[in-house]
Amino acid sequence: MTISDKINQLILEEKPFFHDGRNQFSLGLSIIINIIHWIILLFKLHTMQSTILLSYNVFYENNFLASSKYAYLIPGAALVFFIFNAFLSNYYYSRERSVAYFLNFSTIIIQALFLVVSIIIITTNV
Numbered sequence: 001m002t003i004s005d006k007i008n009q010l011i012l013e014e015k016p017f018f019h020d021g022r023n024q025f026s027l028g029l030s031i032i033i034n035i036i037h038w039i040i041l042l043f044k045l046h047t048m049q050s051t052i053l054l055s056y057n058v059f060y061e062n063n064f065l066a067s068s069k070y071a072y073l074i075p076g077a078a079l080v081f082f083i084f085n086a087f088l089s090n091y092y093y094s095r096e097r098s099v100a101y102f103l104n105f106s107t108i109i110i111q112a113l114f115l116v117v118s119i120i121i122i123t124t125n126v
Contacts, residue, residue, distance in 0.1 A: 017093045026104035033111040037075040078114035
């Protein structure tokens with residue numbers, strides 16, 4: 001077996017999507033961030049009042065006061081993005097792995113941004 005045959009074998013080797021280490025890392029970290037997000041909201045919003053500030057504008061001050069239940073839409077939306085990106089990256093994995101890796105690692109950033117938004121909402125309402 002020549003070197004070019006070994007290289008072709010490595011390139012054409014098909015790993016299932018969920019057995020790829022990069023996918024396991026990025027999807028695992030994303031779901032851990034989302035679980036932490038839910039836990040933080042459950043513990044922090046349970047002790048708060050029923051109405052919280054969800055949006056603040058410098059010019060108009062309190063822009064949107066609503067029930068604390070609306071804050072749970074934030075990790076829910078992050079979970080929807082996670083599931084959508086996981087399905088898309090699974091679809092593109094067999095065609096172009098770099099697109100799948102990009103989608104998976106962007107999911108980590110999306111989860112982190114949604115977590116930061118929730119932390120800001122919690123700290124402004126304490």
